[in-house]
Amino acid sequence: MAITLSGDQSMPAPPLSSRLTPAQVWGIVLLAPYLLVFLAFVVYPVCYGLWLARAPSNYVALFHDPIFARAAVNTLIFLVIGINIKMLIALFLSGFFAQQRTWIKWLSVIFILPWAVPSIPTILSVRFMFNPEWGVVNHLIFSLTGDDGPNWLNDPAVALSMAIGVHIWKSLPFWTLILITGRLAIAHDLFEAAEVDGASWWQKFRYITWPSMQTLYITCTLLSMIWTLGDFNSVYLLTGGGPADLTHVLATLGIRYLRLDQLSLAMASIVCAMPFVLPLVYFMMKRLSR
Amino acid sequence: MKLPGVSEFSWRDVAVEARLLLIGIPVFLWTMIPIYHMFLFAISPKEDAFSGKLWPDHPTLHNFEIVFKQQHYFLRDFYIQFWNSTVIAVSVGVLTLFIATAAAFAISRLKVPGGRTVLNLALFTYFIPAAFLAVPMYRTMGNYGLLNNHWSLILAMVTIASPYAIWVLKQASDKLPVELDEAAVMDGATTLQIFRLVYLPLMMPSLVAIGTYAVLLAWNEYLYAFLLLSNDREITLPVALGNFLAADDSPWELLMTTGFIYALPPAAVYYAFRRYMVGGLTAGAVKS
Numbered sequence: 001m002a003i004t005l006s007g008d009q010s011m012p013a014p015p016l017s018s019r020l021t022p023a024q025v026w027g028i029v030l031l032a033p034y035l036l037v038f039l040a041f042v043v044y045p046v047c048y049g050l051w052l053a054r055a056p057s058n059y060v061a062l063f064h065d066p067i068f069a070r071a072a073v074n075t076l077i078f079l080v081i082g083i084n085i086k087m088l089i090a091l092f093l094s095g096f097f098a099q100q101r102t103w104i105k106w107l108s109v110i111f112i113l114p115w116a117v118p119s120i121p122t123i124l125s126v127r128f129m130f131n132p133e134w135g136v137v138n139h140l141i142f143s144l145t146g147d148d149g150p151n152w153l154n155d156p157a158v159a160l161s162m163a164i165g166v167h168i169w170k171s172l173p174f175w176t177l178i179l180i181t182g183r184l185a186i187a188h189d190l191f192e193a194a195e196v197d198g199a200s201w202w203q204k205f206r207y208i209t210w211p212s213m214q215t216l217y218i219t220c221t222l223l224s225m226i227w228t229l230g231d232f233n234s235v236y237l238l239t240g241g242g243p244a245d246l247t248h249v250l251a252t253l254g255i256r257y258l259r260l261d262q263l264s265l266a267m268a269s270i271v272c273a274m275p276f277v278l279p280l281v282y283f284m285m286k287r288l289s290r
Numbered sequence: 291m292k293l294p295g296v297s298e299f300s301w302r303d304v305a306v307e308a309r310l311l312l313i314g315i316p317v318f319l320w321t322m323i324p325i326y327h328m329f330l331f332a333i334s335p336k337e338d339a340f341s342g343k344l345w346p347d348h349p350t351l352h353n354f355e356i357v358f359k360q361q362h363y364f365l366r367d368f369y370i371q372f373w374n375s376t377v378i379a380v381s382v383g384v385l386t387l388f389i390a391t392a393a394a395f396a397i398s399r400l401k402v403p404g405g406r407t408v409l410n411l412a413l414f415t416y417f418i419p420a421a422f423l424a425v426p427m428y429r430t431m432g433n434y435g436l437l438n439n440h441w442s443l444i445l446a447m448v449t450i451a452s453p454y455a456i457w458v459l460k461q462a463s464d465k466l467p468v469e470l471d472e473a474a475v476m477d478g479a480t481t482l483q484i485f486r487l488v489y490l491p492l493m494m495p496s497l498v499a500i501g502t503y504a505v506l507l508a509w510n511e512y513l514y515a516f517l518l519l520s521n522d523r524e525i526t527l528p529v530a531l532g533n534f535l536a537a538d539d540s541p542w543e544l545l546m547t548t549g550f551i552y553a554l555p556p557a558a559v560y561y562a563f564r565r566y567m568v569g570g571l572t573a574g575a576v577k578s
Contacts (some may be wrong), residue, residue, distance in 0.1 A: 027402025121549025139342025230419025
C-alpha cells in the first residue's frame with residue numbers, strides 16, 4: 001500500500017527502479033565511487049573548515065597579524081607580476097619552439113624537464129646554489145670580483161623575487177607547451193600571405209598570431225593564477241617563508257598556522273582569499289563546460 | 291630559387307640561426323642549471339661539493355653507494371621510503387583510473403541523470419588551489435583516524451587527481467561514435483560488456499595518459515605527504531628529503547644524491563609515455 005498525503009493523488013508513483021533503464025542504474029552505480037570521494041574529501045572538509053573559521057574573532061586576529069598582511073601583498077605580487085612575466089615568456093618561447101629546426105626539437109625535449117621532475121630536489125638545489133657561504137653563485141662572484149656576494153635569501157624582496165623565479169622555472173614548460181599547441185593551430189597560409197605582402201615579424205604577430213591566440217592566452221593566465229594560489233613548494237622549499245616570515249604567500253601561511261595548531265586562523269586566511277578565487281573559478285568553469 | 295643538391299650560403303640564414311641561438315642557449319642554461327647542480331653534488335665528494343667547482347676534481351659514485359647501502363643516519367629507511375612512494379603512487383594511479391573511468395563512462399556514454407552536475411562539481415574541485423584544500427583535508431583525515439596511514443595520502447591524491455582525470459576522459463569519451471554502443475546493444479551486449487569490450491579498448495591511449503598523470507602526481511607530491519605522514523617508516527621519499535633540512539649540518543651531497551635518484555623514475559616515465567601525455571593532457575587542461 002502506498003501512503004499518499006494528498007487525497008487527490010490516488011495512484012502511487014511507480015517505484016524508482018521501473019523509471020530508470022538498466023543502463024541508467026549502472027550509470028548511477030559507476031558514478032557512486034567518485035561521489036563518495038567528493039563527499040568525504042571535498043564537501044565534508046570544506047564545510048567543516050568553514051564552520052571552524054566562522055567566528056568573527058578569527059578575522060580580527062588575522063587582520064591584526066602583520067604576517068597576514070604581508071602574505072596577502074606577496075600573493076598579489078606573485079599573481080600580478082610573476083604570472084604575467086611567466087605567460088609573456090611562455091608566449092615568446094612558444095614562437096621560438098614552433099620553429100622547424102632539429103636542434104630546437106631536441107631543446108624542447110630537454111626544456112620539459114623542470115615540469116616532469118619533482119619540485120623538492122630541484123628547488124633545494126637552487127637554494128644551495130644561492131647559499132651565501134658555500135653556494136656556487138657566490139663562489140663565482142668572489143672569483144670574479146674578489147668581493148663576497150650578497151646573502152640572497154636574507155633580503156625579503158630578493159628572496160620573494162627568487163621564489164617567483166623558481167615558480168617560473170617549474171611551470172614555464174607546461175604553459176609554453178599549451179601555447180605551442182595554440183600557435184600550431186593557426187592556419188599556415190595566413191603567414192605565407194603576410195610574407196608575400198612583406199609584413200614584419202611584429203605585424204605578423206600583431207595581426208595574425210595575437211588575435212588567434214588571445215582567448216587561449218587569457219584562459220591560460222587565469223588558470224595559472226588559480227594554480228599559483230595553490231603553489232606551496234616554490235616559497236616553502238626555497239625560503240620557508242623567511243626571513244622573519246616576510247616571504248609567506250597565502251598558501252604557505254595557511255600551512256604555517258596549521259603547523260602552529262591554529263586551524264581556525266588557517267581556514268580564515270584561506271576564506272579571505274575566496275573573494276578573489278571564486279570569480280576566477282566561476283569564469284573557468286563557464287569557459288570549460290561550454 | 292634553391293636548386294636541389296646545391297647548398298646556398300646566405301648571410302640572412304646565418305643571421306636567423308644566430309638569433310635563434312641567442313634565445314636557445316639561455317633557455318638551455320636556464321632549464322639545466324638547477325638539474326646539473328643537483329647531479330654535480332651527487333657525483334662530488336663532500337669537499338668538492340662545497341667548494342663551488344663546476345666539475346669535481348675527483349668525480350665519484352661514492353654518494354650513491356652510501357645511499358644504496360643506507361650508511362647514514364638520514365638514510366636508515368631509504369628503501370622502505372622508496373617502497374612507500376612506489377606503493378602510494380601506484381595505488382593512486384589504479385584507484386584514480388578506476389573511479390574516473392567509471393564516472394566518465396557513466397556521464398558520457400550512459401547519460402546518467404545528474405551527470406552534468408557531477409562533472410561541474412569535479413571541475414570545481416579541479417580549480418580549488420591545492421594548498422587551500424590541504425588545510426581542512428588535514429583535519430578531516432584526523433577525524434577519520436587516517437593520519438599517518440598511507441590511505442590518507444592515497445585518498446587525498448585520488449581526490450585531487452580524479453577531477454582532472456574525469457574531465458579528460460569525458461572529453462575523450464565524447465569523441466567515440468554512439469553507433470558503437472548501439473551496435474553492441476543490438477548484438478545483445480549488457481552495459482558491463484559494452485564497458486569492458488567496447489569502451490575500455492578504445493579508450494586505452496587516454497587511460498595510459500591519465501594513469502601516468504596520476505602516478506606522477508602522487509610520486510612528486512610533497513605538501514600533502516608532509517602533512518599527512520610523519521612516522522619515519524611511513525613517510526615517502528620527498529618528505530624524507532625535506533627532513534634532511536632539519537639538521538644544522540645537513541649532508542647536502544647525500545640529499546642531492548637521494549633527490550637525483552628520486553627524480554629519475556618520473557623523468558623516465560614521462561619520456562616513455564610522452565606521446566600520450568602531451569596530447570592527452572594539454573587537450574584537457576585548456577580546451578583550445
